[in-house]
Amino acid sequence: xxxxxxxxxxxxxxxxxxxxxxxxxxxxxxxxxxxxxxxxxxxxxxxxxxxxxxxxxxxxxxxxxxxxxxxxxxxxxxxxxxxxxxxxxxxxxxxxxxxxxxxxxxxxxxxxxxxxxxxxxxxxxxxxxxxxxxxxxxxxxxxxxxxxxxxxxxxxxxxxxxxxxxxxxxxxxxxxxxxxxxxxxxxxxxxxxxxxxxxxxxxxxxxxxxxxxxxxxxxxxxxxxxxxxxxxxxxxxxxxxxxxxxxxxxxxxxxxxxxxxxxxxxxxxxxxxxxxx
Amino acid sequence: xxxxxxxxxxxxxxxxxxxxxxxxxxxxxxxxxxxxxxxxxxxxxxxxxxxxxxxxxxxxxxxxxxxxxxxxxxxxxxxxxxxxxxxxxxxxxxxxxxxxxxxxxxxxxxxxxxxxxxxxxxxxxxxxxxxxxxxxxxxxxxxxxxxxxxxxxxxxxxxxxxxxxxxxxxxxxxxxxxxxxxxxxxxxxxxxxxxxxxxxxxxxxxxxxxxxxxxxxxxxxxxxxxxxxxxxxxxxxxxxxxx
Amino acid sequence: xxxxxxxxxxxxxxxxxxxxxxxxxxxxxxxxxxxxxxxxxxxxxxxxxxxxxxxxxxxxxxxxxxxxxxxxxxxxxxxxxxxxxxxxxxxxxxxxxxxxxxxxxxxxxxxxxxxxxxxxxxxxxxxxxxxxxxxxxxxxxxxxxxxxxxxxxxxxxxxxxxxxxxxxxxxxxxxxxxxxxxxxxxxxxxxxxxxxxxxxxxxxxxxxxxxxxxxxxxxxxxxxxxxxxxxxxx
Numbered sequence: 001x002x003x004x005x006x007x008x009x010x011x012x013x014x015x016x017x018x019x020x021x022x023x024x025x026x027x028x029x030x031x032x033x034x035x036x037x038x039x040x041x042x043x044x045x046x047x048x049x050x051x052x053x054x055x056x057x058x059x060x061x062x063x064x065x066x067x068x069x070x071x072x073x074x075x076x077x078x079x080x081x082x083x084x085x086x087x088x089x090x091x092x093x094x095x096x097x098x099x100x101x102x103x104x105x106x107x108x109x110x111x112x113x114x115x116x117x118x119x120x121x122x123x124x125x126x127x128x129x130x131x132x133x134x135x136x137x138x139x140x141x142x143x144x145x146x147x148x149x150x151x152x153x154x155x156x157x158x159x160x161x162x163x164x165x166x167x168x169x170x171x172x173x174x175x176x177x178x179x180x181x182x183x184x185x186x187x188x189x190x191x192x193x194x195x196x197x198x199x200x201x202x203x204x205x206x207x208x209x210x211x212x213x214x215x216x217x218x219x220x221x222x223x224x225x226x227x228x229x230x231x232x233x234x235x236x237x238x239x240x241x242x243x244x245x246x247x248x249x250x251x252x253x254x255x256x257x258x259x260x261x262x263x264x265x266x267x268x269x270x271x272x273x274x275x276x277x
Numbered sequence: 278x279x280x281x282x283x284x285x286x287x288x289x290x291x292x293x294x295x296x297x298x299x300x301x302x303x304x305x306x307x308x309x310x311x312x313x314x315x316x317x318x319x320x321x322x323x324x325x326x327x328x329x330x331x332x333x334x335x336x337x338x339x340x341x342x343x344x345x346x347x348x349x350x351x352x353x354x355x356x357x358x359x360x361x362x363x364x365x366x367x368x369x370x371x372x373x374x375x376x377x378x379x380x381x382x383x384x385x386x387x388x389x390x391x392x393x394x395x396x397x398x399x400x401x402x403x404x405x406x407x408x409x410x411x412x413x414x415x416x417x418x419x420x421x422x423x424x425x426x427x428x429x430x431x432x433x434x435x436x437x438x439x440x441x442x443x444x445x446x447x448x449x450x451x452x453x454x455x456x457x458x459x460x461x462x463x464x465x466x467x468x469x470x471x472x473x474x475x476x477x478x479x480x481x482x483x484x485x486x487x488x489x490x491x492x493x494x495x496x497x498x499x500x501x502x503x504x505x506x507x508x509x510x511x512x513x514x515x516x517x518x519x520x
Numbered sequence: 521x522x523x524x525x526x527x528x529x530x531x532x533x534x535x536x537x538x539x540x541x542x543x544x545x546x547x548x549x550x551x552x553x554x555x556x557x558x559x560x561x562x563x564x565x566x567x568x569x570x571x572x573x574x575x576x577x578x579x580x581x582x583x584x585x586x587x588x589x590x591x592x593x594x595x596x597x598x599x600x601x602x603x604x605x606x607x608x609x610x611x612x613x614x615x616x617x618x619x620x621x622x623x624x625x626x627x628x629x630x631x632x633x634x635x636x637x638x639x640x641x642x643x644x645x646x647x648x649x650x651x652x653x654x655x656x657x658x659x660x661x662x663x664x665x666x667x668x669x670x671x672x673x674x675x676x677x678x679x680x681x682x683x684x685x686x687x688x689x690x691x692x693x694x695x696x697x698x699x700x701x702x703x704x705x706x707x708x709x710x711x712x713x714x715x716x717x718x719x720x721x722x723x724x725x726x727x728x729x730x731x732x733x734x735x736x737x738x739x740x741x742x743x744x745x746x747x748x749x750x751x752x753x754x
Contacts, residue, residue, distance in 0.1 A: 030618060030699075039714075059618065061699035061700070061701060062699075073608075074606045074608035074609075075607030075608055076607050076617055178717055180716070180717030180718050180719060181716075181717045183719060184717070184719060199718075202718060203718060203719040204718065204720045205719030235612075332652075337652055337655060360657075363656075366653070367649060367650055367652075367653035369667070369671050370674075370753045371671075371753070379657075411754045413753065414754045427657070
């Protein structure tokens with residue numbers, strides 16, 4: 001009986017010590033970002049460089065853009081790092097952010113089955129390609145999750161003058177998933193979809209899919225970073241958060257972003273100084 | 278234990294006690310009085326209400342009507358002044374010693390003396406050799422002896438026993454009867470239900486005969502067993518009433 | 521089936537190399553789920569036993585609710601705990617969102633009903649046997665709870681293992697309240713989810729094999745200990 005009681009006490013002590021240790025490390029920030037930056041491996045490469053430089057541990061919660069901004073609206077993040085300028089500016093207008101800094105851009109690519117039933121391969125006009133897909137009623141997978149990619153996709157349908165509510169049919173698969181799961185779904189049903197180049201390059205389960213349309217200027221995807229407003233959310237770590245932002249747009253940070261490659265190919269192009277980005 | 282000698286809980290008085298379950302009346306107006314001294318054995322055919330009567334007296338059941346009153350109220354803390362042994366004892370998944378010390382702990386016996394008292398009780402029933410054994414793997418007779426050791430350690434004034442040897446072989450039965458006799462010799466009032474007429478012969482000083490929930494006859498044992506006064510008792514002893 | 525073979529290969533490779541990231545993830549998974557089992561048991565087992573031995577109005581309703589809560593979806597628990605711990609929520613001041621502590625809380629809430637419902641059943645069944653004797657010895661209903669829990673410890677081991685299984689295998693709750701943060705709140709199940717969404721199915725499946733192996737080993741160990749002790753104590 002004595003040994004049982006002792007073991008039990010040790011367990012309890014261990015549980016509390018373990019919880020306490022989690023609180024001990026205070027020099028960290030919580031960054032709400034998107035699945036594309038996480039899953040492309042960018043953060044895995046860039047963040048250790050920042051941590052070495054500043055001693056600040058960056059904890060990334062990777063969600064869709066809409067979810068990331070919502071997280072920040074509740075004050076659960078110190079910094080947001082997403083890619084939907086319209087949504088970001090609305091965020092600022094609501095008073096949740098301090099200032100938006102452009103950081104980098106990458107591009108979207110239109111993925112589809114190599115068999116290409118809609119006949120869009122090799123084109124450089126994404127709007128035309130979408131029109132062909134809809135006309136052909138070829139299966140198309142949408143993220144449907146308020147992410148930056150999803151919002152970009154919706155903008156492109158609008159540019160193609162296609163009213164999705166009217167045109168929706170069994171060909172349009174609204175999955176409500178992140179980029180990776182959506183790619184999995186598209187691969188298994190040989191469908192078209194819009195993806196960011198970074199996630200695509202890092203994606204392993206390609207099945208029969210390939211890049212069919214790229215390079216259209218309308219496919220450019222700008223990333224911006226914002227400090228969550230400490231006036232509205234007093235618990236925000238504003239000094240540490242600002243240090244991260246400053247580093248991202250500094251020559252060191254921009255170089256780190258430019259240096260990240262997959263198979264020799266650069267994923268994100270730094271453009272912090274670019275006006276109007 | 279230095280405590281002022283408490284008043285005895287005997288005599289126990291039952292007044293017009295009735296016990297019903299739903300519409301079935303199991304005890305149909307029993308009045309009697311238990312005094313210290315004689316070993317009381319309760320006899321009767323199946324369904325006469327013997328086990329229920331014991332449980333009413335012990336306090337496991339409450340009467341539907343009537344009164345059951347001990348002479349003194351048991352103190353809130355401290356050992357129970359009356360105990361019960363069932364046909365099949367329920368033992369904890371501990372050693373034999375552990376089962377007895379558990380009972381002592383419930384009785385408020387300080388931990389310093391618990392083990393010694395428990396060992397003494399086990400010795401009295403001849404189980405001290407098996408003190409460290411798991412209680413649940415003991416034989417039926419050993420388990421019942423352990424139940425009695427549990428009782429012995431508490432030295433109750435009254436001990437109710439509900440067919441304590443019905444599941445045991447003759448050898449074990451003899452052992453149990455020996456312990457019960459020793460308990461009686463040490464001052465505990467014995468009230469026992471049995472189906473075994475031979476056991477009644479051996480152990481009873483007086484007999485309570487129950488039939489259909491009523492106390493039909495109460496007499497000293499040898500008179501009852503030789504010449505019962507009531508016709509129901511006579512038929513019972515002849516074996517004409519169903520056991 | 522190629523994927524399965526590749527997955528098995530990946531699993532062996534990772535384990536053989538004792539990949540430090542994997543080790544961290546496994547240790548964190550164990551710490552979170554075992555802590556949740558501890559907390560859940562401290563709350564759930566006595567609660568179940570207490571319901572079993574006491575009679576009170578609304579008891580049957582409570583039992584039905586408790587049994588129903590065994591089917592609590594993990595993602596719902598995660599959502600509720602997130603709303604509680606969010607800075608915008610009532611317990612935001614604690615600041616424990618996206619930490620292992622939050623994950624332990626969520627998993628404890630998830631498995632406590634199961635532990636309570638099952639212990640209630642086990643104790644209720646045994647109570648029929650113990651009830652008269654314990655009352656006869658002077659045990660109170662309150663005191664009967666620890667006595668019964670200890671006496672039924674072998675059955676309870678199985679129940680606790682069931683709770684651990686549920687905690688170790690769930691992903692919905694820890695994903696939401698933990699955030700799957702690399703190096704901080706990433707556990708086996710969220711890693712598997714992440715690798716699946718990155719399309720690395722062999723790696724995801726390999727991690728799944730490792731998780732399964734760990735859970736089975738723990739179960740086997742607990743079972744053996746239980747069997748040995750049961751033989752000794754009946």
